[in-house]
Amino acid sequence: MCAEYATFGLAPAMRAGGVLANGDYQVHRDFTDFIVDGRPLLFQLSDLDAVSPLASDVPPAIFTTHVRRLLLEAEPPLPEGRFVIYGCPECESLECGAVTAVIERDPENAEDYIWRDFAWQTQEEVDLERDGYHGIGPFRFRGEGYRSELGRLLAAPEPALPRRVLLIGARVAVLAKLAAALRTIGIGAEITQDASAVPTEELRTYGAVAFGRAVTDTQRALVREAFERTGADVAYVEGLAPIIPILVAQIEDALDRSPVEQRRLTRLVAADGEAGVEVTSTCRVQLTGYRLDRLYRTHTHELFDDVLEAGRHRIALDAKAVKGESYIVARTTDSVLVAPMVR
Missing domain, CATH: 3.40.50.2300 (Response regulator)
Structure with a gap:
């Protein structure tokens, strides 16, 4: 099993809702994310639009059950000792897909916990060769810190923002x-x-x-x-x-009350027909332009939709789409920023 310990923590996180360029709506969800070695675990599992079971709008009894499952005080919801780590932000159906993992006591030290065999799961059984997240985990957490973090959610649940x-x-x-x-x-x-x-x-x-x-x-x-x-x-x-x-x-x-350093999208500027974007991990970034004409009619333009590596990026925009009074909305799965086009 893994020899080194990973740190375990919890932090507030958000799935950004919004009115999308095509007119569809995306639901807002607040949840508690898992912080492994100082970084959101969700960011390490590719660019997923997902939330943890520890969502603020989950009924208290169900929320408590989710916490107790992570503490191995309640039965796993899936066969072979598998637990849902992240699921669909719109519903709780496994058919939509979920990140699952085996959670167990460390056989070398029963006080500690191990998360292993992460996989993308859409049915009761999982094929680790085909759907496993190879290279992610296993994570070994010290029992005292692990129980302390999750225990806070049971002992004194923080009121939802x-x-x-x-x-x-x-x-x-x-x-x-x-x-x-x-x-x-x-x-x-x-x-x-x-x-x-x-x-x-x-x-x-x-x-x-x-x-x-x-x-x-x-x-x-x-x-x-x-x-x-x-x-x-x-x-x-x-x-x-x-x-x-x-x-x-x-x-x-x-x-969005999540720590800035634990967001994917941290910066957006728009000037002279370009957008400057900064992301903290590889993720899909969408840029949408909104322009008001002289009659105050709104014109919407999808300007950019691609995966960006972590770092700062300059993106050239369609000059016709950002002329006059115009604004840029940048969106990732967890964050959204707005900037006026400056000339």
Whole structure:
């Protein structure tokens, strides 16, 4: 078995929701990711759109069962001692595919845990030769640290971060469409013009406040004061344009509380017809352009969709797609960033 120990940890993570270029919706999911040797395990298993079983919207009893399974205090859900490590973010069906692994006690030291034989699984039985993640693991974790990390989730579960957004702006039609889009992807949204009239307890349920471009500095200051009085940890979003996919992407970015160093997408700049992108691991990156013409009609352009290696990249964009007032949305499975095109 493996001789060296790997470190085990947990960290908040997010599957970014959004309104996609083709009009489809992608559901937002918050979950707890596994950190192995200081790096999200998900990043080591290729560019998967998946979440761990430790999702914030899982009912408490089911969440507890998932934790106890990882501690080997409950039976594995699959034959041959296999456990689901990551699954479909839209449902829990094995047919959609899941990353599974054998979790067992170390035969050399029963206090320690071993994760081995990682595989992509779509049915009850798995063919390791065909579907195994060769070169990943086995990982050997010290029992004390492993139990301590997972035990925190049982002893004092951290409250889920608020997934509600307060929308403030002058264009009611835009706000209504934005609220509908956010609710569709799993984020609560309400509209108001006066946050001072909102009860304190309700203000604490918001994770972000989004301001429209027409909101005055005085109005913004009053809203901030109302939230500061509650002591709520809220993110503020300055709406770039009355374009629903852009506003949703900005709000998704604001709601992302995962450590920056544990995200795939960490930087986006757009200037002079180029986009500058930085990713921390090899992953698929999609760039979408949104342009407002003189009549304030929105034009959408899919500009880039490819796998990039870790590092910084400069990507030339279609000049016609980014002329005038235009914006770029960069998306990976876990992160989304927005930048205006600067000239």
